[in-house]
Amino acid sequence: MLESLPRRNINQMESLTTTTLAALELLFSGNPELWEIIAISFRVSGVAILVASPPALLVAFILAYYQFPGRRLLISINSTLLSVPAVVVGLTLFILLSRQGPLGEWKLLFTQTAMVLGQIALAFPILVAMGHSALQACDRRAWETARTLGATPIRALITIMREARFGLMAALLAAFGRIIAEVGASMMLGGNILHYTRNIPTAIALESSKGEFAQGIALGLVLLILAFTLNAFLQHFQGKGQPA
Amino acid sequence: MTTADQFNVQCLKKHFAKRQVLDEVAFSLQAGQTHLLSGDNGAGKTTLLRILAGLEKPDSIQIDLGKGPLNWRHVKKTLQHHALYLHQHPYMFDGTVTYNLDYAIGAKLTKRERQLQIDKALEWADLRQLSHAPAKTLSGGEKQRVSLARAWLKRPSILLLDEPTSNLDQESRHRTLGLLEAFKSDGTAMLLASHDPMHFPSLIDQHLRLDQGKLIRIDDQKLFEFDQTHPNFRSTA
Numbered sequence A: 001m002l003e004s005l006p007r008r009n010i011n012q013m014e015s016l017t018t019t020t021l022a023a024l025e026l027l028f029s030g031n032p033e034l035w036e037i038i039a040i041s042f043r044v045s046g047v048a049i050l051v052a053s054p055p056a057l058l059v060a061f062i063l064a065y066y067q068f069p070g071r072r073l074l075i076s077i078n079s080t081l082l083s084v085p086a087v088v089v090g091l092t093l094f095i096l097l098s099r100q101g102p103l104g105e106w107k108l109l110f111t112q113t114a115m116v117l118g119q120i121a122l123a124f125p126i127l128v129a130m131g132h133s134a135l136q137a138c139d140r141r142a143w144e145t146a147r148t149l150g151a152t153p154i155r156a157l158i159t160i161m162r163e164a165r166f167g168l169m170a171a172l173l174a175a176f177g178r179i180i181a182e183v184g185a186s187m188m189l190g191g192n193i194l195h196y197t198r199n200i201p202t203a204i205a206l207e208s209s210k211g212e213f214a215q216g217i218a219l220g221l222v223l224l225i226l227a228f229t230l231n232a233f234l235q236h237f238q239g240k241g242q243p244a
Numbered sequence B: 001m002t003t004a005d006q007f008n009v010q011c012l013k014k015h016f017a018k019r020q021v022l023d024e025v026a027f028s029l030q031a032g033q034t035h036l037l038s039g040d041n042g043a044g045k046t047t048l049l050r051i052l053a054g055l056e057k058p059d060s061i062q063i064d065l066g067k068g069p070l071n072w073r074h075v076k077k078t079l080q081h082h083a084l085y086l087h088q089h090p091y092m093f094d095g096t097v098t099y100n101l102d103y104a105i106g107a108k109l110t111k112r113e114r115q116l117q118i119d120k121a122l123e124w125a126d127l128r129q130l131s132h133a134p135a136k137t138l139s140g141g142e143k144q145r146v147s148l149a150r151a152w153l154k155r156p157s158i159l160l161l162d163e164p165t166s167n168l169d170q171e172s173r174h175r176t177l178g179l180l181e182a183f184k185s186d187g188t189a190m191l192l193a194s195h196d197p198m199h200f201p202s203l204i205d206q207h208l209r210l211d212q213g214k215l216i217r218i219d220d221q222k223l224f225e226f227d228q229t230h231p232n233f234r235s236t237a
């Protein structure tokens, strides 16, 4: 009885090592199922960022450059949305999209589109908040100089976004980092369907619970590497974005 | 210019909180003439220039277009079309001097035509050596020249200058003065806010002073004759 304890530890150590090796092998041998899951994650989150950014940055611009009644309220609603947990966002959309829900006719539940919608809802407040502060930090004279030199409002808007590009890049990266790693909304809205809505976080959460550790570790490594990369870029852009 | 070579402004009013900064201000600018706008700190010089550039909304304004009263949107459009405002501290876009000049050129020109224009402007403001320098790193005087060259490329009929020589040394002040004289002989109407009329002895045709929201015309022949030994007067006279 007493001897079995260290033995079991060794077994676990051995199995951990072998699973990690198996994970690395999965990753580097180009295991198609694994890479498909990774591709789905990047596609869904990429589309969500692409769709969410233009309107979110426009809202950010309006908040930074215009005074209007309700502006402060809008800002505080947005900061509240920032801290709403992903599962709650998932649950809300789930109710809306479910068969009996008001948008049930769209038949979007358990599709990639539903996942994209959930991730848009999660990315939007981050993009607005960080975009707002990036544009707010941009010198007012940039807008005025552009306008007085004859730029149309659209061109002037593009100009100040160019001036604030590092801060805006940081906003995009932060939002992307948040949505690609979130599990709650993707699980509820996508349903973790293999080859279709199974993405990195849902695969880790569900497959690991079935004992598929190698895949979980491999995907976890992908998220870790991604987090490091995004963070390095974020640091880089935020450093450059500081007003001189 | 709105009508012929004259630009008339009337009934210009603006308040901030409880302060009436501009109270029934009226004046006219003429092509090829320079008006000095003086006034104490906080008198409303910057506010007046920004309104004329269409960058700030007044409480009321009438500009003479011979078309009867216009709403602010139309006035703003007209002002933005004719007038160009130069900040006290010019803003440089992130990029080279060439990029900054190119910004002021209409999009319709071909690449070759644009380069030609840029070259002329670089020549005009003596910026050739700096054409590829990052504009944000230039000195105050150099930025001022880039900003004037940018304006020169736009050929505005009205140039609104906010303390263009504050924080410049003697040398840069002279160069700025030279460029402003070039604008003047091109027929640009200029309204120039400054604390010190002595900086522009040869340039000023008329002196307007803002005081307690009112704009007063000042006859300062005396002012210029007053101190012939003033360094700025001597060196440009």
Ligand SMILES: Nc1ncnc2c1ncn2[C@@H]1O[C@H](COP(=O)(O)OP(=O)(O)OP(=O)(O)O)[C@@H](O)[C@H]1O
Residues within 6 Å of the ligand: B016, B017, B019, B021, B039, B040, B041, B042, B043, B044, B045, B046, B047, B048
């Ligand atoms: N956006 C604003 N909101 C509130 N008050 C303002 C605003 N802009 C200007 N003011 C006020 O209007 C008055 C006139 O300001 P303005 O900048 O036009 O003066 P100025 O003559 O240019 O002064 P200076 O010589 O210091 O440049 C000041 O009392 C200023 O505090």
Ligand SMILES: [Mg+2]
Residues within 6 Å of the ligand: B045, B046, B047, B162
């Ligand atoms: Mg001022």
